[in-house]
Amino acid sequence: SQQGEEDPQALSIQEGENATMNCSYKTSINNLQWYRQNSGRGLVHLILIRSNEREKHSGRLRVTLDTSKKSSSLLITASRAADTASYFCATVPYGNKLVFGAGTILRVKS
Amino acid sequence: ETGVTQTPRHLVMGMTNKKSLKCEQHLGHNAMYWYKQSAKKPLELMFVYSLEERVENNSVPSRFSPECPNSSHLFLHLHTLQPEDSALYLCASSQEGQGGVNEQFFGPGTRLTVL
Numbered sequence: 001s002q003q004g005e006e007d008p009q010a011l012s013i014q015e016g017e018n019a020t021m022n023c024s025y026k027t028s029i030n031n032l033q034w035y036r037q038n039s040g041r042g043l044v045h046l047i048l049i050r051s052n053e054r055e056k057h058s059g060r061l062r063v064t065l066d067t068s069k070k071s072s073s074l075l076i077t078a079s080r081a082a083d084t085a086s087y088f089c090a091t092v093p094y095g096n097k098l099v100f101g102a103g104t105i106l107r108v109k110s
Numbered sequence: 111e112t113g114v115t116q117t118p119r120h121l122v123m124g125m126t127n128k129k130s131l132k133c134e135q136h137l138g139h140n141a142m143y144w145y146k147q148s149a150k151k152p153l154e155l156m157f158v159y160s161l162e163e164r165v166e167n168n169s170v171p172s173r174f175s176p177e178c179p180n181s182s183h184l185f186l187h188l189h190t191l192q193p194e195d196s197a198l199y200l201c202a203s204s205q206e207g208q209g210g211v212n213e214q215f216f217g218p219g220t221r222l223t224v225l
Contacts, residue, residue, distance in 0.1 A: 043202075097143075103152075
């Protein structure tokens with residue numbers, strides 16, 4: 001069964017708005033990673049947050065991790081049309097490999 | 111460009127054909143992966159190679175046969191596939207150490223259609 005589950009499944013916003021995507025998981029993890037995938041292409045790593053970290057920033061991206069709730073969120077601020085893509089969280093259970101969720105499809109309308 | 115290349119980008123094959131997918135990484139990483147991405151399904155990990163040894167095989171049917179001749183190259187040999195094997199096949203690499211699983215770098219994928 002998949003480890004990470006993203007919410008919502010799809011999100012449509014206007015350019016300039018913020019986009020928030022959530023990820024919940026089931027078992028303890030070493031770290032959690034977020035990836036972006038443009039249509040039919042390979043995945044691009046966005047950010048990695050370790051289990052002892054609570055928040056991380058990278059440009060317009062902000063990721064939070066709440067290990068007590070087994071959840072993470074990805075916030076994209078001031079969204080652009082180029083942010084249109086699928087976003088995946090991937091968890092790393094201890095001693096194991098990356099396990100991907102089903103993803104959130106983000107559409108940013110200009 | 112992520113430093114991981116895959117060929118071919120598109121492949122159409124019949125169920126009796128034999129073909130191979132190729133992946134090459136130019137990042138000096140020590141681990142390589144094959145994933146299968148089907149429509150409306152999470153990414154499925156198929157095989158993992160670490161230091162050229164296969165360390166994981168997620169119950170993949172024997173009609174898929176991986177090969178890792180060196181740390182920079184990874185192949186997926188395909189034979190007698192089924193239409194349900196049609197999917198995007200992604201290769202990835204990473205540098206693994208004692209600190210846990212690190213970020214993976216993905217190739218652009220091979221879109222496979224089995225007729």
